[in-house]
Amino acid sequence: MNALIAENLTFSYGTRRIFDRVGFDPIAPGQLTALIGPNAAGKSTLFRLIAGLLKPETGKVHLGDTDLDTLTTRTRLERVCFMPQFFTANAALTVFDVVMMAHKQLKGWRVNEADMIAVGTALQEAGIGHLSEAYVSELSGGQSQMVSVTQALIRKSDVYLFDEPTSALDLRHQLDVLGQIKSAIADRGAIGVVALHDLNLAARFADNLILLGEGRILAQGSPAQVLRADAISNTYGVAIETSKGPREELIVHAYAS
């Protein structure tokens, strides 16, 4: 299958080294992978390296047999859909407009019936149909995050990278949005990586976890494996315990010492 692999990635912002020969094991399609790690661990940077928005000094990212560096930026970004973390637009564009823009992916001036139905359906399925005619400048933080996720999911890509898609959402919408992402990844047989701060959400939704810290991949595997590893306590600088919740789900507890 077309797994996503990175090897030997080295990257610095100026003189500040972020990654030194970092790689991760193949990420299998159809499963949701959560990228976890403390602030400034390099989660967004890793996403940008995969998407090709930043160029590594050394190393390669492969999708199946394809070396992503051999693709043009445009093609690479069509195959790898990256949702950046922050989105504050003050533009006089409606939600329908911006989702249409993501759907068209800079191609073709005309908008046909099928395009419009695709966008209408996507908005409806994402539960933001009522915002369709609202201007993006009037949305709350949580609403614009949901629009952002819809913009990503309407695109047909092989790899989806979501940078903190739930940071501004309330409890119900966190579950909704991650549920949407998970089922979309499974249905499309695509590769999905979500950067998350909330370890409980990561444990609930992800099939695999990647722990990033100190410029390295510290652990990769099933939630039970990664969350019980020593590395996670060391990286976050807190004591981490896990237990089983009332519905047999993995629950993470953090203690300051």
Place this chain on the structure above:
Amino acid sequence: MSDRTLVSGDAMALVRAYKLRNLRRILLVCLAFVLLAGLVVIDITTGPADLSIWRTIQVILDRSIATPKEDVIIWQLRLPVALMAIAVGAMLGVAGAEMQTILNNPLADPFTLGLSSAAGFGAALAIVLGWSVIPAVGGLFVSVNAFVFAMLTSCALFLFTRLRGVTPEAMILVGIAMLFTFNALLAFLQYGASEIQLAQLIFWQLGSLARATWGKVGICFAILLLMLPWFMSRSWALTALRMGEDKAAALGVNVGLLRITVLAGVSLLAAVAVSFVGAIAFVGLVGPHIARMIVGEDQRGFLPLSALCGALIISGTSIASKAITPGIVYPIGMITSLIGIPFFILLILGQRKRHWQ
């Protein structure tokens, strides 16, 4: 289509709302076109000659029926001015719209980036010192000087962005530095100028359509015909840019390249417009703002309507400049500021949605 049956009624309601808005957008653009045609005819009729509107339309449509007097007044004197008004208005409107888009700044227009003051300085060099930057251009040397200086300014901007990266803040700041530099240099020239030269200089700085000729009108329309389709072909990328650089880049837009190429196109439009008619303030600022309030910022509606709004403003101003005192044609730049600013403030006060915060 088989999935058509699966589409929910709610989704179709969203599609209908979008279609309705698209239809409204197209209707508004058509309406602006009709309005513009009307203004052009009124513009030609206005002035001392007692032409009737109906007769004017007939003569415009069929030159052969014109009396010699009508031929001179309509075809040789007033039609070039009226067409120059809409060409320059459209050029400034488009230039302002795209500058605001690429710089993500509501105050950007050919003035903010120093293009107009550079052009003014170039013209002043020609008027006061008789210097021509490019020799052997004959009577056009004021315009050519203005154009060369405006283009040099954008080259300087371009070079600066090569050195320091293409951020909107840096571009605006360099633009403002240019603005003050050229204003200071202009003041130097004005200080040393004779009274006649000073009068000429001030006339140039106030902006005037009076020097319009068919040749200049042709150049303006040719450039518009070249640039508009090109900007339109970039419309998704430009719309995406309004969602923020990160978003646009993630969609595959080469943000730096887009900014530079659009800046080059915009400079050409603004430099040509300013070099032919002098400094006409606020059209590049107000036109796009009106368009944005009416149709939003999807470039497919925003760009044509910005051009049309710019054209409508200058065409309307041209009429006003002749109608205020019969027999006197006021410099048009004066009127655009006088009419434009209060109108603009009214629009801002009455605006429910704020898109720049």
